[in-house]
Amino acid sequence: MEKLVSSWFNDRPLPQSYIFPPETRPGNHTIPGCNSIPVVDLSKASGHDRTTIVQQILIASREFGFFQVVNHGVSENLVNDTMNVFKEFFELSAEDKAGVYSEDPKRPCRLYTSSPNYDRENVHLWRDNLRHPCHPLEECIKIWPQKPTRYRYYNPALIHDCSSPFLLLSFLSYDLYRETVAAYSIEAKKLGLRILELISEGLGLSSGFFGDDLSESVILSVNHYPPCPDPSLTLGVPKHCDPNLLTILHQGDIYGLQVFKDGEWIGVEPMHNAFVVNIGLQLQIISNNMLKSAEHRAVTNSKVARTTAAFFISPVDDCIIEPVKSLVNTDESPAYRAFSYKEVMEPAKSLVTATDPPLRRAFQFKEYVDKLY
Ligand code: OGA
Ligand code: NI
Secondary structure: OOOOHHHHOOOOOOOHHHOOOOOOOOOOOOOOEEOOOOEEEHHHHHOOOHHHHHHHHHHHHHHOOEEEEEOOOOOHHHHHHHHHHHHHHHHOOHHHHHOOEOOOOOOOOEEEEOOOOOOOOOOOOOOEEEEEEOOOHHHHHHHOOOOOOEEOOOOHHHOOOOOOHHHHHHHHEEOHHHHHHHHHHHHHHHHHHHHHHHHHHHOOOOOOOOOHHHHOEEEEEEEEEOOOOOOOOOOOEEEEOOOOOEEEEEOOOOOOEEEEEOOEEEEEOOOOOOEEEEEOHHHHHHOOOOOOOOOEEEOOOOOOOEEEEEEEEEOOOOOEEOOOHHHOOOOOOOOOOOEEHHHHHHHHHHHHHOOOOHHHHHHHHHHHHHHHO
């Protein structure tokens, strides 16, 4: 628990172990948030503009690997409540968080810091992370954090004769985290499937192509980046591409996400009530490199804590991943051979837990997949 950045960041200058090598640190050259990442208005996808929206998504996925969606149909109140619950989780007392904290990467629901490779990494990341599966919901919810909880509004006249105040409190409190995040994960999954459906249309694939096995597994990863004494020297998350199918990120209203495009970093400006969507490595493979899984990173800032929620939509372990035949030119061979998601993730995981420094981990993973063919 004492390793969590949020446990000690107030008391110390930036420790040496958080300083990235000069070639990977953000440096003093600040990259402002900008609006070049395409913004897609999803409300238009249900009307006669659907083809235009499909094209916008396809072009954004090909050129940037990233886009933002607005008018996405997820209630603004639900998103705000969820982001507030995540912030509240990180503000819980050390005692309350201790039950969720674990240094065992095999534990499905856990609070930890930096990467799963903390003890062996050369540089630590300036972030704490809460991560858990969301599918199947009825099973997963039982292992999610129980706190924060809340008390329901009650009418004292109805319960005046309850004999024990403790009994009374247990009746009135409910699992705020679990209830809110469950509702959010249902909506985020729906949104993800809607976007995947638009992508399948754009690629000329059958309706529901990305449903079922390719998108069944869902992991929620909540990043918490406390204010940092020197953002030029460290990173919240180093350059990586997401190894899953599709990521739906809510980055709150604090800037910090940057995408690597054409050899340069572009800042992703936080937009009111928008989600950031990015193409995962599996979608790049399935599309035979037509869509791009872009590398990105999270920088820190010295003023305010930043909390973001990444919803990773992934294939189930046994799912076979391969480039779709219709997207491979007849006179060329596919860019990747077929493999099961487990086959590619397992060695990648053991690379992570063996000797790879986290800095190069995701990058090597990408090269590893390229070599699979
Ligand atoms: C991630 C990620 C970016 C952010 O969690 O994979 O890229 O802004 N996060 O938190
Ligand atoms: Ni990412």
